Amino acid sequence: MTPQTTLKPIGEIVTPYKVLADCPRNIDPNGPPCELVLRGDLRDGLLGLATGQRILILYWLEHAERSVLRQNSRRTGELAGVFALRTPNRPNPIGVAVLPIEQIIDSVITVRGLDCLDGTPLLDIKPAMSGE
Amino acid sequence: MTPQTTLKPIGEIVTPYKVLADCPRNIDPNGPPCELVLRGDLRDGLLGLATGQRILILYWLEHAERSVLRQNSRRTGELAGVFALRTPNRPNPIGVAVLPIEQIIDSVITVRGLDCLDGTPLLDIKPAMSGE
Numbered sequence: 001m002t003p004q005t006t007l008k009p010i011g012e013i014v015t016p017y018k019v020l021a022d023c024p025r026n027i028d029p030n031g032p033p034c035e036l037v038l039r040g041d042l043r044d045g046l047l048g049l050a051t052g053q054r055i056l057i058l059y060w061l062e063h064a065e066r067s068v069l070r071q072n073s074r075r076t077g078e079l080a081g082v083f084a085l086r087t088p089n090r091p092n093p094i095g096v097a098v099l100p101i102e103q104i105i106d107s108v109i110t111v112r113g114l115d116c117l118d119g120t121p122l123l124d125i126k127p128a129m130s131g132e
Numbered sequence: 133m134t135p136q137t138t139l140k141p142i143g144e145i146v147t148p149y150k151v152l153a154d155c156p157r158n159i160d161p162n163g164p165p166c167e168l169v170l171r172g173d174l175r176d177g178l179l180g181l182a183t184g185q186r187i188l189i190l191y192w193l194e195h196a197e198r199s200v201l202r203q204n205s206r207r208t209g210e211l212a213g214v215f216a217l218r219t220p221n222r223p224n225p226i227g228v229a230v231l232p233i234e235q236i237i238d239s240v241i242t243v244r245g246l247d248c249l250d251g252t253p254l255l256d257i258k259p260a261m262s263g264e
Binding site: 005006007008009010038042044045046047048049056058060062066069070073078079080081082083084085086090091092094096098121123124125126127129131132 | 137138139140141142170174176177178179180181188190192194198201202205210211212213214215216217218222223224226228230253255256257258259261263264
């Protein structure tokens with residue numbers, strides 16, 4: 001493991017959810033507004049993103065259990081591996097969401113319906129490709 | 133930054149590309165076979181994944197430049213922020229691909245057409261959702 005495999009959060013996510021029990025279980029493009037608040041020194045990295053564009057958002061689910069390998073599927077009730085589930089519990093608890101940009105003002109991007117806690121570390125924003 | 137934001141590679145990716153100049157510039161579902169070789173101790177995490185299923189693959193682009201914030205778009209030639217591009221160069225160089233599973237044997241999953249170097253650290257595998 002080199003030092004380069006250390007993540008550097010690029011900002012944080014503002015959501016309505018203050019405790020895990022409040023978090024919705026899925027992304028919902030019609031859910032409440034959430035803000036991707038980029039660190040001010042990284043603002044130059046947003047050049048070219050536009051309202052309406054679909055972005056792929058990566059974030060760090062810091063309260064996840066990283067050593068669990070199997071758990072019951074919420075959908076089927078059956079035991080499944082974490083790599084076959086979207087549970088936050090996994091060796092590298094990186095959340096992924098694809099959502100359209102509702103608004104960009106300065107270094108704050110608004111989207112709707114993220115499923116994570118208020119204050120979640122933001123890791124990356126990429127333009128989504130078709131099929132994502 | 134807490135110790136929890138350190139990534140733990142879950143395996144590595146076998147591709148035909150030994151140097152960066154050989155890597156294709158995009159994911160190609162019809163490209164050559166590539167293997168996601170999971171660490172043996174994590175094999176239990178694969179339970180429930182099946183041939184044909186679309187998976188979202190996260191990997192670590194360890195040769196990326198992490199301090200670049202703007203570069204020219206390969207597609208348009210225009211200057212753009214790294215968060216508006218799919219370039220590996222970004223603060224957290226996590227690659228994302230969505231591809232169908234061609235084969236699973238033990239702890240090795242075969243897919244086609246990844247764009248990364250042979251030996252790239254594998255970070256996560258998730259079932260892709262519709263729209264991803």
